[in-house]
Amino acid sequence: MSLAPLHPQIVHFAIALLFMGVLLRGVSLTGKVAFTGPAALVLLLVGTVGAVLAVQSGTAAHGPVERVPGARAAVMEHEEWGQRTRNIFLIVAALELVALVPRVSRWRKGMLTASGVVGLMGAVSLYEAAEHGGDLVYGYAGGVGVRSGDPADVARLLVAGLYQQAMLDRRQGKPAESAQLIAQLAQRYPDDTSIRLLAVESLIVDRQDGKAALAALKWFPPTLEGRFLRFRVGLLRADAFAAAGMPDSAKATLQAMAGEFSNNRAVEDRMAKLK
Numbered sequence: 001m002s003l004a005p006l007h008p009q010i011v012h013f014a015i016a017l018l019f020m021g022v023l024l025r026g027v028s029l030t031g032k033v034a035f036t037g038p039a040a041l042v043l044l045l046v047g048t049v050g051a052v053l054a055v056q057s058g059t060a061a062h063g064p065v066e067r068v069p070g071a072r073a074a075v076m077e078h079e080e081w082g083q084r085t086r087n088i089f090l091i092v093a094a095l096e097l098v099a100l101v102p103r104v105s106r107w108r109k110g111m112l113t114a115s116g117v118v119g120l121m122g123a124v125s126l127y128e129a130a131e132h133g134g135d136l137v138y139g140y141a142g143g144v145g146v147r148s149g150d151p152a153d154v155a156r157l158l159v160a161g162l163y164q165q166a167m168l169d170r171r172q173g174k175p176a177e178s179a180q181l182i183a184q185l186a187q188r189y190p191d192d193t194s195i196r197l198l199a200v201e202s203l204i205v206d207r208q209d210g211k212a213a214l215a216a217l218k219w220f221p222p223t224l225e226g227r228f229l230r231f232r233v234g235l236l237r238a239d240a241f242a243a244a245g246m247p248d249s250a251k252a253t254l255q256a257m258a259g260e261f262s263n264n265r266a267v268e269d270r271m272a273k274l275k
Helices: 004-028 036-066 072-098 102-140 151-171 175-188 193-205 210-217 227-243 247-260 265-274
Strands: none
Touching (some): 004 036, 036 102, 072 102, 151 175, 151 193, 175 193, 193 210, 193 227, 210 227, 227 247, 247 265
């Protein structure tokens, strides 16, 4: 059985256990809180096992992520920090275990102090490994959509990528590019209600084509189930009328909405703009 799908869970447990273990080992060296010594020992040993498994599962999972164009360097850097962290905490675990041997009891304090110092180095390395892992996931979409092997996850990744790029293009004053990406979404997922709504919005905002937006809104039946859907379609219809140069129809739509959505800021703002 491959550990690749379990990499996120293993990593989070290892991070929590090791950071807390290092902290408690530091507190235990003061000699003021008795329970922190045994607690640190358990956390550091279990956390080190977690670090070993994290590296193993990460190695098993890196293939599909590394093949994403532009992601290889980030994958390698994350792996290097992960392996470095594992190796440091293996040293910490060894020091902790040696300190338990009766024959070296006279050096026990020194062993635990060394464990604390090396553990601090490990904590820094652990932070770097975690930061690079987060960068890999959030900056390169590493593992997103492919971890489960479910094609639906890849589809959601595609939707998210096209949507985010379209919104970025819109903010950067590139409406044509934004409209093109949203049109791709609408073409690929023609039966998705949320994407249809997004496509109507794009006709209004990006293409400034109110008439085309009104035509697209005919896909939605006059009576809609769900309060949010009624609200979303109503606002889009009002915006489409306004963009098509039909302010009276836009006002009528908003006035009809005001009954169900009283004191709604979006409705009130649109009414104010039409006065």
